[in-house]
Amino acid sequence: MNIAPTETLRSDFRFDDARIGQFIIAAAAAVALLRFQLPESLVRPPDWLVLPFADWINAAFGFIKDDLGFIYATRAFASIVEWFLDVTGNLLYGRNRWPRIGPLPWTTIAVTAAVIGYALNGWRLALLCGGTFVWIALMGQWKWAMETLSVIVVAAPVSALLGIALGIAAWRRQYVERIINPFLNIAQSLPHFAYMIPVVVFIGVGPKAGAIVTMIFAAPPMIRMTLLGMKKVAPEIVESGKMCGSSGWQLLRHVRIPSARTEILLGVNQVIMQCLAMVVLASFIGMPGLGQKLLQLLQGLKIGRSLEIGITIVLIAVMLDRCSKAWVVKQPKHFERGTPWYARHWILVAWAALAAGTVALSLAWPLADQIPRKHALTVSREADFLVDWFVRLVDPVTQWLRGFLIRFVFIPMRDAYLWLPFVSVLAFWFGLGWIVGRWRSALVCLGFFGMIAMSGWWDRAMITAYMITFSVLIAVAIGLSLGIWASRRESRAKFALLVCDTAQTFPSFIYLIPVVMLFGVNDVAAIGAVITFALVPFTRYTIEGLKGTPSELVESSAMCGASYWQQLWKVRFPMALPTIAVGLNQTIMFSLFMVIIAAFIGTQDLGQEMQRALSSTDVGKGLVLGFCVAFMGLMADHLIMKWSDSRKKALGLN
């Protein structure tokens, strides 16, 4: 038995797909090392490669807007939206428009919210809903909060109905789905600001523009969920509906849509949360309300006040999320025969009584109607004091960290990214694509990144890329440790998942408050916000992946004598990897969104240019920048999901 080991090795070496990919990546690295020998046209995208996409988009928009007269259609639509906004505005904060009965007393609104909370999920939710409005009123934020809510109340239903209609259309006609799908993919990875610019062009600025951009932004998840729900209806339910003699319309109305209830309502939940996130951000296009206030306060570094507003936004987010989720799982209740109507609808009766009571109370006692600013409470001074004290306490650490990161990490990393010749970057993605999914993936990656090279924003894109890389690496490191820590015990895991779930409902804007508090307005704060925001999904998926290992595998490995850590690394971690990969995917998406938002506290990447495009309402530029961001996200999404799917198949997970 004398087999030379080298012989075995050589016969093992096969020139398979992975090798080809590795070879391409090695070549990319080699090209990068030869940078100084390369002609300039291989280092930076040469002029002939950069196409004037922005001009084309501007020309197309101009054509649609003016030559086709589309602007009249959008104006007409905007005036309908405005009418609804006037109604909710009048009711909620007393805008001087029809029906001129508002503003409703804050106590009435708080009581209504509490009753809705009770009807959906009992006392605790009632307390949360009522408490939120009491807090808002007492802190003197009523008008701003109502400005924000009045838009959500209009935008969310419109967006949901639009999404349901499009979702059903896509389900009925395959070609509609095929047309809609790529749009949805891009729409869901386009940063928030990219939506705003076209809306500003067509509608202008202000509340109605804010409402319309919110509607558009929130519709894609609803379309997705409706389509999913309609596809998931059990065939037997449909067959039983048919055999009961339903016509096509009856089948849709009485069988299919009610059967897809769960998915549709989950879509509604997503719509509401997206609406809130967007409405807060729409302050950038002149939407008044909590977002605008927060933006002003943050820019003025008024930490205490912005904390107060932050708490309000978080409370509203949690309230809306809990209510809409409770609606998803809410089941109809049966009453015994002969129950009178007021017993069947006692909640409605109770609400009417409470509402009438509060209205009467507000007539007698003005403070139950409106709380003027001079009567409002504030904890901003105390908060400022505490924050000041804390910031001063940790200042040596944050100072050092800031200096260290900027000097030894950010600047070198940024320079390195900018130094890379663009051909080797493209070759790297091509090679990675090849390893994951051969020709198709390689070309997809090359296509997406190639478009970025052709957009003319290469340097900005590379700055964004370095910030994403750094943030994602840190978020993964922290998220992985947190996930491993939390998944060890059931109670910890439950707690951590609850925290993640709650944190995920916060509008992205909120994450800026603590980092601005700690680091001020600069790169470090921006990246800090990105890391915190992106950390959440990764932790969540890590926990879910580690906990989701089939129990027979855990038991069998325990019976093989594996210790906890052996089990973790050899069994649970490999099994969880596909799930964790999905988390990574979301982490990258979240970072991309946040990097762009964080631009207004000082970065020099695509986001900064996007802000400029927004303020000069340059649609072409804005959309090109938006697509650059979207393409980065879509490429990462393609690579990760492809890898995750093939891994899942290999592990026999469905």
Add this chain to the structure above:
Amino acid sequence: MESAESAISCRQVWKLFGPEPRKYLEAIPAGHTYADISGDGYIAAVRDVSLEINRGEMLVIMGLSGSGKSTLVRCLCRLIDVTGGSVRVEGQELADLSERQLIELRRSKMGMVFQSFGLLPYRTVLENVAFPLEMRGQDHHARRERAMEVIKLVGLDGREDYFPRELSGGQQQRVGIARSLAIEPDIWFLDEPFSALDPLIRREMQDEFLRLQEMLAKSIVFITHDFDEALRLADRIAIMKDGAVEQCDTPDKIVLSPATEYVARFTEDVEKSRVVHAKVLARPIGEGAATGEPIDGEKTVRQLARQLLEETRSSIPVTDGRGELIGVLRKSDALEVLFGG
């Protein structure tokens, strides 16, 4: 051969799944087996099936999973369109009906029960049962009344305001049965109605079902994968394999003389004496003289076992249900059934 008696008659029904099933069916060579068709990239879910379901008769279609029985029953009620052949329901060609007419037919003549119940989870028992009546536009009051009637019939009165999730599996299937009966259908399709239930509940539901059938006398197509269930319930059984009917006959005949080896594999373990009725074993009166007290031909050999063992005659006269003489039973034949198999 088409008789006025048949509720459903299907002739040479084919259902192929694949890229161009109709074109393929025209070109298909005679004697092509299931495997040959699969080799061509098509799945022959139903293969050249001809069956008659007589008025008031219960035909049980028995087959293992993937044998095409569920597809066949969906062809019979046109939940799916056939690729070739003809299905006639009470003399009407099903394929010729417009969408409107088909819905009308379902609203007036057909009822169907599903394996996993197919109940609408957001409607109460009452609303589920009234659903077909609602679909055909009956007013609120009339449909409530009729729904309560059928709910009583299946023994669920008192539960009419419950939601399906609040009921056990057996109760849910009672709702399914009540719903399918609400419009007083002439033809009743049951697609493995009891397969999702526990064995004990299943037994109870079968008894309940026989009671209903005795009362209602519908034309029934009953699908099952359980051979014992088929033997218990059926007037006739059609055994399917690979989309084709292997044998279609009464339970007695199937047990006594299985047509193919495949059918024989099912009958092997069956206690034949519990299935075979004395009347089936009876020979014409001419063959051997028989005198004395006759036996009831409607009883199974098993039920007559004690009497047969004590019997001294070698041939015994057999009467039908009405007491008329129909033939002679040889004791040796009966003992062969009792002990031989």
